[in-house]
Amino acid sequence: xxxxxxxxxxxxxxxxxARTVAVNDMSFVIPDGKLVGLLGPSGCGKSTTLYMIAxxxxxxxxxxxxxxxxxxxxxxxxxxxxxxxxxxxxYPHFSVRQNIEFPLDNVRFSTPIDDKKAALREAQRNLNKxxxxxxxxxxxxxxxxxxxxRDALECAKLTLKxxxxxxxxxxxxxxxxxxxxxxxxxxxxxxxxxAEAKKxxxxxxxxxAKQEVAxxxxxxxxxxxxxNEMKEKDPEKYAELMKKKMSKAEKDAxxxxxxxxxxxxxxxxxxxxxxxxxxxxxxxxxxxLAKTPRVLLLDEPLSNLDARLRLQTREEIRRIQQETGITTxxxxxxxxxxMSISDVIVVMNFGVVQQIDEPQKVYDEPINLFVAKFLxxxxxxxxxxxxxxxxxxxxxxxxDTNPAYKKGRNRKVVIGxxxxxxxxxxxxxxxxxISSIIRIGRDVSVVGKIxxxxxxxxxxxxxxxxxxxxxxxxxxxxxxxxxxxFEESGERIL
Amino acid sequence: xxxxxxxxxxxxxxxxxxxxxGISAKKSFKVKTSGFILPEAAKGWIALIxxxxxxxxxxxxxxxxxxxxxxxxxxxxxxxSNSSFVLTNxxxxxxxxxxxxxxxxxxxxxxxxxxxxxxxAALGNTALIVVISVPxxxxxxxxxxxxxxxxxxxxxxxxTVFFLPYVTNAIALGMVFNAMFSSSAGSFINTLTGIFGMxxxxxxxxxxxxxxxxFVIVVYSIWNGIAFKILVFxxxxxxxxxxxxxxxxxxxxxxGTIFRRITVPLLSPQILYITITSxxxxxxxxxxxxxxxxxxxxxxGGADGNTWITVxxxxxxxxxxxxxxxxxxxxxxxxxxxxxxxxxxxxxxxISKKRVHY
Numbered sequence: 001x002x003x004x005x006x007x008x009x010x011x012x013x014x015x016x017x018a019r020t021v022a023v024n025d026m027s028f029v030i031p032d033g034k035l036v037g038l039l040g041p042s043g044c045g046k047s048t049t050l051y052m053i054a055x056x057x058x059x060x061x062x063x064x065x066x067x068x069x070x071x072x073x074x075x076x077x078x079x080x081x082x083x084x085x086x087x088x089x090x091y092p093h094f095s096v097r098q099n100i101e102f103p104l105d106n107v108r109f110s111t112p113i114d115d116k117k118a119a120l121r122e123a124q125r126n127l128n129k130x131x132x133x134x135x136x137x138x139x140x141x142x143x144x145x146x147x148x149x150r151d152a153l154e155c156a157k158l159t160l161k162x163x164x165x166x167x168x169x170x171x172x173x174x175x176x177x178x179x180x181x182x183x184x185x186x187x188x189x190x191x192x193x194x195a196e197a198k199k200x201x202x203x204x205x206x207x208x209a210k211q212e213v214a215x216x217x218x219x220x221x222x223x224x225x226x227x228n229e230m231k232e233k234d235p236e237k238y239a240e241l242m243k244k245k246m247s248k249a250e251k252d253a254x255x256x257x258x259x260x261x262x263x264x265x266x267x268x269x270x271x272x273x274x275x276x277x278x279x280x281x282x283x284x285x286x287x288x289l290a291k292t293p294r295v296l297l298l299d300e301p302l303s304n305l306d307a308r309l310r311l312q313t314r315e316e317i318r319r320i321q322q323e324t325g326i327t328t329x330x331x332x333x334x335x336x337x338x339m340s341i342s343d344v345i346v347v348m349n350f351g352v353v354q355q356i357d358e359p360q361k362v363y364d365e366p367i368n369l370f371v372a373k374f375l376x377x378x379x380x381x382x383x384x385x386x387x388x389x390x391x392x393x394x395x396x397x398x399x400d401t402n403p404a405y406k407k408g409r410n411r412k413v414v415i416g417x418x419x420x421x422x423x424x425x426x427x428x429x430x431x432x433x434i435s436s437i438i439r440i441g442r443d444v445s446v447v448g449k450i451x452x453x454x455x456x457x458x459x460x461x462x463x464x465x466x467x468x469x470x471x472x473x474x475x476x477x478x479x480x481x482x483x484x485x486f487e488e489s490g491e492r493i494l
Numbered sequence: 495x496x497x498x499x500x501x502x503x504x505x506x507x508x509x510x511x512x513x514x515x516g517i518s519a520k521k522s523f524k525v526k527t528s529g530f531i532l533p534e535a536a537k538g539w540i541a542l543i544x545x546x547x548x549x550x551x552x553x554x555x556x557x558x559x560x561x562x563x564x565x566x567x568x569x570x571x572x573x574x575s576n577s578s579f580v581l582t583n584x585x586x587x588x589x590x591x592x593x594x595x596x597x598x599x600x601x602x603x604x605x606x607x608x609x610x611x612x613x614x615a616a617l618g619n620t621a622l623i624v625v626i627s628v629p630x631x632x633x634x635x636x637x638x639x640x641x642x643x644x645x646x647x648x649x650x651x652x653x654t655v656f657f658l659p660y661v662t663n664a665i666a667l668g669m670v671f672n673a674m675f676s677s678s679a680g681s682f683i684n685t686l687t688g689i690f691g692m693x694x695x696x697x698x699x700x701x702x703x704x705x706x707x708x709f710v711i712v713v714y715s716i717w718n719g720i721a722f723k724i725l726v727f728x729x730x731x732x733x734x735x736x737x738x739x740x741x742x743x744x745x746x747x748x749x750g751t752i753f754r755r756i757t758v759p760l761l762s763p764q765i766l767y768i769t770i771t772s773x774x775x776x777x778x779x780x781x782x783x784x785x786x787x788x789x790x791x792x793x794x795g796g797a798d799g800n801t802w803i804t805v806x807x808x809x810x811x812x813x814x815x816x817x818x819x820x821x822x823x824x825x826x827x828x829x830x831x832x833x834x835x836x837x838x839x840x841x842x843x844x845i846s847k848k849r850v851h852y
Binding site: 078089091 | 743744
């Protein structure tokens with residue numbers, strides 16, 4: 001199921017009417033069957049977005065579509081979603097089995113008779129609408145014309161009356177009959193037109209509506225008859241069709257299937273608190289999947305797990321998603337988590353989507369400084385540069401030339417280089433003052449500052465064969481294999 | 495430096511120089527201790543002494559004395575019969591019994607109490623009050639608490655309204671009820687029922703029907719007991735994580751299902767606590783009866799003043815009279831009531847093991 005958000009906005013009104021915009025005019029499409037990570041720092045509106053998709057928060061503006069269906073005003077239970085809460089919200093007094101079966105306990109099937117009854121009610125409602133609420137398309141213009149003509153006549157009469165007192169001479173001159181005649185005539189025509197419109201309306205709407213009701217009544221009678229016949233001849237099928245709740249056997253079968261999928265089959269009879277965090281998480285996923293939702297939503301699915309379980313569980317989530325093929329949206333503030341399992345990442349900040357793309361693309365081609373800084377561990381190195389006459393300088397050293405710099409005036413910019421994008425060779429143009437060098441396995445980690453920029457804090461990771469050459473040096477020029485240039489406002493230039 | 499993997503540029507720090515001198519660079523914590531240390535257990539006992547004195551004097555001694563009295567066949571009240579039941583009289587009474595006749599021991603008091611038709615009536619009345627008023631109060635209290643918890647506007651106001659009976663004195667409440675249910679035609683309840691075409695009725699007076707009195711007793715018990723229950727339930731409800739309700743909504747549970755399958759089980763510790771305390775409280779019913787009838791501490795309604803006598807009322811009556819070993823029988827009544835309460839509580843605990851989720 002494709003999920004589409006259109007101009008979604010959520011405002012919270014706090015004490016003293018202070019407004020907080022959690023999500024601001026957000027539009028994006030989550031493709032069918034994909035695992036999507038909503039990524040952003042805390043307070044960026046990602047959980048709010050998730051809860052709006054779930055239906056637990058009502059948006060202040062905008063629409064949410066599942067496929068072509070507008071679900072904005074549909075309550076959560078009817079949206080066909082599964083939600084895994086951050087702290088799982090497993091019912092502590094139920095066993096694992098009961099927890100997974102709880103959504104199924106609440107399923108109510110409608111019988112054929114119920115369906116026909118509902119259809120009859122609908123037909124009767126439509127008939128009422130046709131009779132009492134005139135359809136403005138047929139009826140409206142004629143009614144408006146009639147109203148207008150009536151008002152015009154009243155108005156003319158009033159004008160005459162006024163004239164009688166204010167200007168009796170002029171009043172005497174006017175032939176009343178002649179003055180009012182066209183208006184009266186118009187009113188008459190309008191009346192006839194209205195009557196005709198009403199007739200057409202009745203014929204085009206009321207009559208078919210009445211026919212619909214008659215047909216629905218007939219259908220219902222036929223269905224009742226058929227069901228009664230079936231009751232005697234094929235009681236089994238009758239019972240199946242007239243069933244209103246899921247049977248225990250059906251529920252158990254689903255619960256066991258789900259438990260198998262998430263690998264908790266041996267723990268079905270345990271209480272949630274007798275399980276580890278990771279197992280609880282999987283029970284929560286099983287519960288969310290029990291009703292085969294159209295969309296699976298996970299709120300910070302890994303934040304309550306320890307580091308080891310986190311790795312394991314995120315693979316598990318990926319596997320379950322791929323096995324079921326259900327469109328899955330999860331919220332996280334951990335960029336590594338989002339990068340490692342999502343098909344698509346939505347990076348958010350201050351309630352606004354910054355970038356939507358495949359993980360590697362978001363990393364390689366950040367759209368702005370925020371995205372560049374948010375993704376990557378260790379974080380991207382940023383420091384000051386200066387564009388002067390189409391050339392980019394770092395602390396006075398010429399660094400790069402590019403036609404892109406020629407646009408606009410001379411100004412300060414922000415240069416971003418990822419730690420692994422540095423190289424130590426002769427073409428180096430980034431002046432670095434080294435404060436420490438640490439060799440860790442195959443890498444050398446250099447900590448330092450850009451020359452002349454004491455507040456810059458560089459972290460450089462290069463292959464360890466460079467260690468010997470660097471160990472004694474205080475100041476070195478590094479080359480940048482890949483770098484980004486941003487305006488000071490955060491917008492990307494190159 | 496070449497051989498070292500870590501090339502620190504700033505290796506001449508104070509820390510290094512301090513450690514060369516054998517001085518730790520970090521301050522360590524030291525706690526001052528006083529010279530004289532009392533053993534832990536002694537400290538505990540000293541702290542307990544005030545409470546212990548009160549417990550021994552006002553709880554332990556009366557309990558033991560009650561047991562002793564209940565098994566003494568000829569325990570007579572010879573002290574100042576007008577004085578109330580105070581500590582010094584215990585000793586006076588016992589000295590008097592000891593100096594006069596020889597004490598005989600046995601189950602006489604118990605046999606007489608259990609055979610007494612008034613005690614049987616009292617037991618029946620108390621059981622009726624317990625069985626009807628306790629479940630009603632708990633159910634109504636629970637529903638009000640859930641309703642209160644789900645509304646936002648005016649929640650504080652309604653909470654205050656429902657808490658008012660708790661801060662009102664039981665006797666005062668009884669007097670108000672007595673006035674409201676009075677037999678006179680202009681009384682509040684008779685006016686109210688008059689609107690619906692019912693004739694004025696004597697609800698509590700001498701001519702009143704036993705069951706109209708019972709109706710007033712039940713209404714009074716609910717009104718008097720509900721405030722505390724609502725308070726406990728409300729605090730329990732607010733400690734239930736909201737996410738359970740969000741999860742239940744997403745799982746498609748109706749309001750009724752949520753109440754039955756989520757709220758009640760998660761509130762079961764509070765419900766158990768309230769059930770046990772209210773059962774015990776209702777078993778001790780006394781003050782609400784006498785305050786309702788407002789005719790003194792030994793009148794329980796009706797022409798004979800015994801219509802709605804309760805077990806505690808029966809005990810009070812016996813202990814407050816002299817001669818014929820009435821104190822002894824009163825004590826026996828106390829012990830019987832204690833046993834009944836213990837049995838009920840034990841049964842509730844047994845049931846709760848299956849039903850209460852902590």
